[in-house]
Amino acid sequence: MSVIKIDRPGQSVLMMGNEAIARGAIEAGVDFSSAYPGTPSSEILESLARVAEHFGLYAEWSVNEMVSLEAAAAASLTGLRAIVAMKQNGVNVCSDFLMTVNLSGTKGGLVIVACDDPSAISSPNEQDSRNFAKFADLPLLEPATFNEAREMTKYAFELSERLGLPCIIRSVTRISHSRGNVELGELPERKRSPSFEGVSIAGAFVALQHAALHQKLEQAREDFENSKFNWYVGPEGAKFIIVTSGTGWFYSREAVAALGLDSEVGILKIGTTWPLPEKFIIDHLKPANELLIVEEVDDFLEQNIKVLLAEQAKTLGPIEVYGAKSGHLPACGEMNQDKVAKALATIKGVEYSGRDEAYAQRARELVQPYLSPRIPTFCAGCPHRASMWAIKSALKLDGRDGFVTGDIGCYSMGAGPAGYFQLKTIHCMGSGIGLATGFGKLGQFDFNRPVVAVCGDSTFYHAAIPGLINARFNNSNVLMVVLDNAGTAMTGFQPHPGSGIDALGEPAPVVDIEGICRAIGVPVKVRDPFELDEAIEELCDLLQEDGPKVMVFRRRCHLAETKERPQKKVFVDPDKCIGDECGCARFCSRVFNCPGIIWDPTTKKARIDEIVCTGCGVCAYLCPQGAIVIEGN
Amino acid sequence: MEAGKGSTDLEKEVLNAGLCTSCGACVGICPYIKVVKDRVAVIEPCGITDGKCYDFCPRTLTDISELDRRIFGQERSDSSLGPYISIEMAQAKDSKTRNRGQYGGVVSALTAYAMSKGEIGATVLTKPFNESLMPTSVLVEDSSQVLSCAGSNYIASATLARLNEAMKQQTVSLGIVGMPCQILALRKMQASKHENGSKEVKLAIGLFCTWALSYKSFHEFLKGKINPSQIKRLDIPPPPANKLVVVTEAGTLEFPLDEIREFVKPTCGICFDMTSEFADLSVGMVEGVDDWNTLIVRTPEGKMIIDKAKEDGIIETKPLPEANLSHLREASLLKKKRALDEIVKRTGDKNNLLYLRLSDAELRKLR
Known part of the structure; x- marks a missing residue:
């Protein structure tokens, strides 16, 4: 049974952060949920889909984050409550809509969960999505604990509904993918019924809408001044205060305790990080003359606090701020207790050694013989290995120094030894074919190296189709290879428009990849990549053709296959x-x-x-x- | 033969230098070297420093005298045509075979005969057109299928790749029909210190060849003019026609040879062998005679088959007119001289003959 379904208010249950977010949505009476899979966000929609029937809510895997947000916004515009989850890159994908739905406003609570992946453990970039909240003038919440993830989600629906604005929750890997105790709340009974009257359309009144948006944000700030998600712990009148948000809360507490500084260092934990609860912060910073800002990835909080300090210089007097700018903490990579403790120890002049290096070295030496050296590689049986070998072979046989533009998916590993170093670019979803259409038009500048764009099946639907249309429209010399393994494999084999099932596991129509290619007017071949000799020969033939062409290498992810057979x-x-x-x-x-x-x-x-x-x-x-x-x- | 070289050297000295004949001798031995159409490539270095691929290649060091001694028991006395027992005109007696064949149908008739007599169990042949301009090499195990491979295509197919594959499975003795470079590679395989199954090849019929076309550029050339997949027959009639005749389902086209010559594989310019000098039997056209072949019998094994085939009424022979023979000699000698000139032009050193090693005596005769 799914933990998020348990109907025992007050009981403490061990949950993954993403489940806590899903539970919060359930407790808020969410009606509509949508997402495109992406680590570390995928379990939010997966959890909701699992209980969708039970609670009578709707859940879908959308084709991409833009559509996902738009679909959720539609539900919101009828007065229903909707949640949409995505990883950091997804926020970029949906940002075009985000930057206008903030103006048009929403009706039913609309919560956007952006799960960032600090250190880019499973991502092509490292990004701090909090900047989008400021960019789009939308309220931002950052959970620091698992229970807070639940509570904040529930609150975000209420706030969104009150303001008529989407509300953003920013999670990170260590919140989304760790587990902790979550106290269950009440399950709601109320059922909303949708109605739609239209929204204010952008145009001559945009500037007015923008001004109204700023006013709504001021309302949010007032709400945040008394928020239970903001608190202070530490001695009265502390001269040194750590200001932190999100995961920084636990790391800061641990660091202060480890250094024995409880009696002199206070911690101001902010859960509502945009707009800042200014009065609340000023009140707590009055005694301080030194601050350390602890947050994960960008110096978002740090910069906004600094602006506040400048504005309040007369009240607060000179305050020294330590953090990313001062070089005490990095503005990239995952935060941890050790980094915070080191920064704090340096500033306070306290002795600290995180972990004895000699001990660590001894531990490494002890374990080493038992570990086989491993590189990031494709799984045993992965069809991509054969596809990469076929592409490598074809480009070698072609003999014109052809190369591959990569994309986002398991096959991104094709840039390394697993894929024989074939991928020469990796950016965002759809960029493989997009870049390729450009490379394929450089003939007039005497750049005639063949270009092969690879993309996965899920990526094809998500972002690659416009690139292929562009290649056709502008007659670019590009060979697109769709590595169709029949699912969104890298994130856990979630279904997509080619899978034949939907998020609920129900049968769904299959959107035919080669049919789309043909409709665009691009010749397409389909081949099992395990038929290597034929695959290589067909790739070679296609490379000889001018204009765009597509090869679909179709073979199901073998891990998925072996689970069933x-x-x-x-x-x-x-x-x-x-x-x-x-x-x-x-x-x-x-x-x-x-x-x-x-x-x-x-x-x-x-x-x-x-x-x-x-x-x-x-x-x-x-x-x-x-x-x-x-x-x- | 030179030792201690592998696929990396093959890539550097032969493939990247544009010397590859696409014979296929290096293909099908290992997973590292592949051929598509007539393009051979080393996909990944294997790390072997003494490889079969390098050893078998007809464009790595080839000692002509040593091969002569090994195959024929003595060095050649005829510098223009290589070692031989006899030179005659021949034709298949069966008119159907003659009609399907390029000239006299001798190759098809002899191959089918050798198979039906059990002299060889299977033969590696090349289908000239298979709904594509590119010929396909096949292993024919039934003499009735031989005729489907009759006719010429002026693009080189990696015939020996098919042979390599066949040798991995085949337990019967084999025959092969190939171009001079392919027959040379076969003999290098048979002479190699590396173990391989090529000793099972009991009948090697070599074709006359002046050059082969590069698939890619020739296909490109034809593509705008005809549908290359509809080609039924290619022919270069004897001089003074000086043209290439392309017969398709939609009609016949003719191209001046000068237009075609730019598509000749660069490696053909350094080729020393027009008449498949290391074959058991060499077969080509007879200038001015449509339905007869020139037949050069070179080895006792070749002679035995010819004698039997004549006896059984499969082929008939008659003397080759003296004028034709001297024309043949001239043409063959001209190819050798041109090759030597071209090689020296490429190396810039008259003592560096790239892949060729000739005895001083031979070299004097040719220069």
Whole structure:
């Protein structure tokens, strides 16, 4: 049973941060939920979809974050409550709509959850989405604990409805993906009924709408002055105060305790970080003459606090501010207790050594022999490995120094050894084909290297179609390879318009990729990438054609496949394996490099790692000696 | 033969230098070297420093005298045509075979005959057109399929790649029909210290060849004019016609040879062999005679097949007119001289003959 469904108000339940957000939405009586998957945000919609039927709410995986926000906004405009979740890059995708729906305003509570990925553990960029709240003049909330994630979400709906504005919640990986105690609230009974009268249309009145937006934001500020999400802990009249938000709260508390500074350092925790509750902050900073600002990624809070200090210089007097600008804390990467403690120790002149380096070194040495050296790689059986080999081979055979523009997905690893270093660019979703259409038009400047754009199936629907249309419209010489593994694989195999099922697991129509290509007027071929020789030859043929063309490499993610079907057993016939000799030179374990294949240095033969192997069988196809055997074949 | 070189050297000295003949000898041995159409590439270096690919290649060091001794038991006395037992005119007796074949149908007739007699179990042949301008090499295991491979295509197919593949599985003795560079590569395979199955090749029929066209540029050239997938036959009639005839389903087109020559593979300019000098049997056209072939019998194995085929009424032969023979010699010698000039032009050193190693005596005769 899903934890977010439990109807026992007051009970404390262990939840993932994203589940707490989903629970908060349920407690607010959310009607409509939508998202495009993206780490670390995906579990919000997944959790809601799981209980959608139970609570009678709607949940969808949208084709991209822009559509997702627009769909949620539609529900809001009828008076329903709606939530939309996305990772940081998704905020950029939906920002065009965001920057106008703030003006038009909304009706039912509309909550946008932006989950940032500091250190870009699963992202192509590192970004602080809080800036969007300021940019779009929208209220911003930052949960610091798991229970707060629930409470804030519930509150965000109420605030949004009161102001007639979308409200942004900014989470980060360590909130979204960690687990902690969440105190369950009441489950609502009320059911809203939708109605729609239209919205104020942008045009001659935009400046007036903008002014009205600023007024709404002032209302939010007033609301925030008495918010339970802002508090101070520490000694009365502390001269040194840490001002923090989000994950910084726990790190700061821990650092202060670790350094034994509880009696002299106070912590001012702000949960409502835009617009700032100015009076609340000024009141608490009056005794202070030094501040350390602790936050994750940009110096968002720091800069806004500094403006406030400048405005209040007469009241507050000179205050020294430490943080990113002073160099005490980084404005990039994940924050942690150690970084905060080091900064605090430096400023306060206190002795601190986070972790004994000698101890850490000893620990590393002790563990090292048990760890096999690993690089980021495709899973055993991943069709992308074969696709990348096919692309590499075709470009080599083509002989014109062709290259690949990459995109966002599992296949991004094609930039590294897993994909034979084929990808030469990786930016945002859809940028592979977008860049390729440009590269493909540089012939008049004597740049004639063939360009191959790769994109996943989910990325195709999400952002690649306009690029392909552009390639067709402007007749760009580009070969687009759609790596269709039948799902949004990297984020956990969520369904998409090609999957045939929706977010609720119900059957859904399939939007045909090659049909779209044909309708655009682009020749398209479909091929199983495991049929490598044919795949290579077809790519070579396509590269010879002028204008845009598409190859769909279609094979389902093998991890998804093995969850549903028993895998075939694969083994190496040691009598046939020639190992290091001319004619092979350890192709399977050294070059093709599937993690399911091991080189046995004692027997000097390849071996299949039965634990890792998923039985896809592509190595049997590739083995020049026919030494790899699939049981039953 | 030179030792201690591998695919990286092959890539540098042959592929990147534009010397590759697309014979396919280096393809199908390992997963690292691939061919698409007539383009060969090393996809990834294998790290082997003494590789079969380099050893087999007809454009790596090739000692002509040593090959002569190994195949024919002695060095050549005829500098223009290489070692041979006899030179005659021949034609297939079966008119259907003659009609399907390019000239006298001798290659098809002999191949089918050798298979039906069990001299060879299967043959690597090349289908000239298979709904594409690009020829496809196939392993024919039934003599009735031989005729589907009759006819000429002036684009090189990686025939030996198909042979390499066949040798991995095949347990029967094999035949092959190939261009001079392919037959040379086959002989290098047979002479190699590296173990391979090429000793099972019992009958090598070589074709006459003056040059081959590069698929890419020729296809590009034809594309605007005809549908290359509709081509049924290509022919370069004997001089003074000086044209390429393209027969398609939609009609026949003719192109002046001078227009076509720019599509000749650069490696053909350094080729030393017009008449497949290392084959068991070499077959080509006879100038001025449409339905007969020139047949050069070079080895005792070749002679045995010819004798039997004549006896069984498969082919008939007659003497090649002296004028034709001397024309053939002239043409072959001219190709050798041009090749030597071109090689020296490329290396800039009259002692550096790239892949060729010729005895001083041979070299004197040619210069």
